Amino acid sequence: MRRRLYFMLPDVPSARSMLDELLLARVEERYIHFHAKDGTLLPDMPEANFLQKTDLVHGAEVGMVIGGLSGLIAGTLLLLFPPEGLELKTIAVLIAGFGGALFGSWASGMAAAAIPNSRLKPFAEGVEQGQVLLIVDLPLRRVKEVEEMIARRHPEIRFGGVEAHIPAFP
Structure with missing residues (x-):
């Protein structure tokens, strides 16, 4: 069972650095997604897919x-x-x-499918201002560990909450 964590990152360089840190913490890349203004993410950064962006x-x-x-x-x-x-x-x-x-x-x-994801609504204004939303799907046993790692290393990052229910197929 996985939990989905949301973090608002100030910009693309900090998002790139967070991707590297999560990979070093042995979080698989397929469970890491970024949502930003169109065209701002680097090509090697995993972007949130259609199922995560819509309702x-x-x-x-x-x-x-x-x-x-x-x-x-x-x-x-x-x-x-x-x-x-x-x-x-x-x-x-x-x-x-x-x-x-x-x-x-x-x-x-x-x-x-034509409606933006209602769970991402609180982050929409930040994304429009150039911030990057990090979406991480973690096993329940690793949630606290990753939250503490991010809070310790990056105090500028705003924690956006945890979503308890994650569909199995996206």
């Missing part, structure tokens, strides 16, 4: 729940009040629920 994952999750519930309700209503000449089985409720979950996830995910 796609959250939107798909919400859409799946709402779509699944809507599908179950629609399937139940079809079972209770079937169209004339149609005989439905109980499995129709499950199929409607599954179909609703798929459709809701897809539709809501597509809409949420």
Whole structure:
């Protein structure tokens, strides 16, 4: 299980130095991401991906729940009040629920893909001013160690919080 930590760095050179320090602390590069104004990061710095910059994952999750519930309700209503000449089985409720979950996830995910990640909203102003957001995904046992290392070596860096829930696939 991993936790996502957020840090605001003053500029790109300090972000580059932080990348080196995290790599020396044996944090894999695939768990380190930077979010900055377009075109300001160096080419060798790992940039935050589409899933981290948008609300796609959250939107798909919400859409799946709402779509699944809507599908179950629609399937139940079809079972209770079937169209004339149609005989439905109980499995129709499950199929409607599954179909609703798929459709809701897809539709809501597509809409949420156009929205910036709500978790990054507190950092948006700093990013526009030229600061760099560092996003690090760490195992739970290493969170305190890395927080202390960064606070000790870089007092100018602002800690932005910890996100407890990290989706498994990004």
